[in-house]
Amino acid sequence: MVIVASRIRLEDRECPLSTTVEHVGEWWTLLILHDAFDGYTRFDQFQENLGISSSMLTTRLKTLVTDGLLERRPYRTNPVRHEYVLTDLGRSLRPVIVALAAWGNSRLEPHERSMILVDAESGVEVEPVVVDAGTGRRLDDSRAYVFAAGPAAGDAMRGRYAHRRPLPVAPTEGA
Template sequence: MQRKRFDDMQCPIARSLDRVGEWWSILILRDAFYGLTRFDEFQKHLEIAPNILTRRLAGLVEEGLLEKVQYSERPPRYEYHLTARGRDFRPVLLALLQWGNSHFAPEGQSVILTDIETGKQAIPLMVDAETGKPITAATHIIAEGPAAGEKIRRHIAELVARRTGKPA
């Protein structure tokens, strides 16, 4: 069965999921943040079939989240390093970590984010880079951007109408 692509959608969430929406890809990125770089390291840590790992690594390289760097000529061996685009995925992983700890850890938190200086647990929070103000549903809404097409404009108008009770 062919997976649906979201390249033609203007939604940035759909386009992002097109790049990393498959769970193995997200776990590979997580392990890359943990410092893993080599095929055998990813395979051992994830317990993933080699053919699946090969496809997922190739996809992450193709999408520009990882770069493939040769470290041995005989035999040819490669490492996978996070690119700037890949490193920008870190806040998404930290948000997933916090969300998972809050809602899907009945036995307690097995992995936490800690402050290097104090050693204390840090709780990720999304804030506006301009104001430093926390972003919450009560203080921020989704709005159309300057490049929004007609479909996005209609969709946003419908969401605003639903929220305000006024017709679109």
Template sequence: MQRKSFDTMQCPIARSLERVGEWWSILILRDCFQGLTRFDEFEKSLGIAPNMLTRRLNNLIEAGLLDRRQYRERPPRFEYVLTDRARDFQPVLVALLVWGNKHFAPEGASVVIVNRETGERADPILVDRASGLPLSDPIFTTTAGPAADAEIRGRYCPTGPEEMSPD
């Protein structure tokens, strides 16, 4: 069965899922953030079949999330390193960690985020850089952006584009 591509959709969530929506991809990125870089390290950490791992790594390279660098010539060996695009994905992983601990860990948190200097546990939230308010505050909502097509404008601005901010 052919998988539907979200690449041409205007929705930024759909486009993001096109790059990282497959669970192995997210777990590979998680492992990269934990310092793993080599094929055998990913294979051991994830218990993933080599052919599946090869496909996922190639997809992450193609999506601009990983760079493949040769670290040995004979036999040729490569490492996989995070790109700036992938580093921008870290808050998404943090959000998944917090959400998973809150809703799917009845035994308690198995992984937490702590301050390296103090050892104190962090309580991550997403905030608006300008106001400092958490994005969970009801004052915030989603709306069509400047590049939105008619379908997106219809979904996010059902009463018409005149309610959209000009900038």
């Protein structure tokens, strides 16, 4: 019997960061998603642009389809060929990819940046930031915004954040 160790610690199984990293935290996965955001859809396009082996690309694409981030669609019938198109769930990761690229660029001088984010109409470089949708305040101040146990938190998560103000528990149906 073969036992495969999980990459997520048992106590982190309910942590959204840990479970997200389990899906998209792998090097090639992020690069494939980046290419998909740039309009690549076909196996040969991904392979040529990334220089990834066929077996690795096949594995990563299957995982992205299984996880619901890409959809595999036929684009030719004889012989059958498929393309990989971002799903709504996959497209929802774009701000994450943009934020990662912006973080990488923030460590470089402007003349050292090989890729920048620009306004599609004006071509002017933009500086992406993560903000609270309710207030519009930037989330980069670690003293102003902290993680706390949420309504569905188990004992381990509640213990981790016991020193933080707990969130109210949502009423259950029929209560």
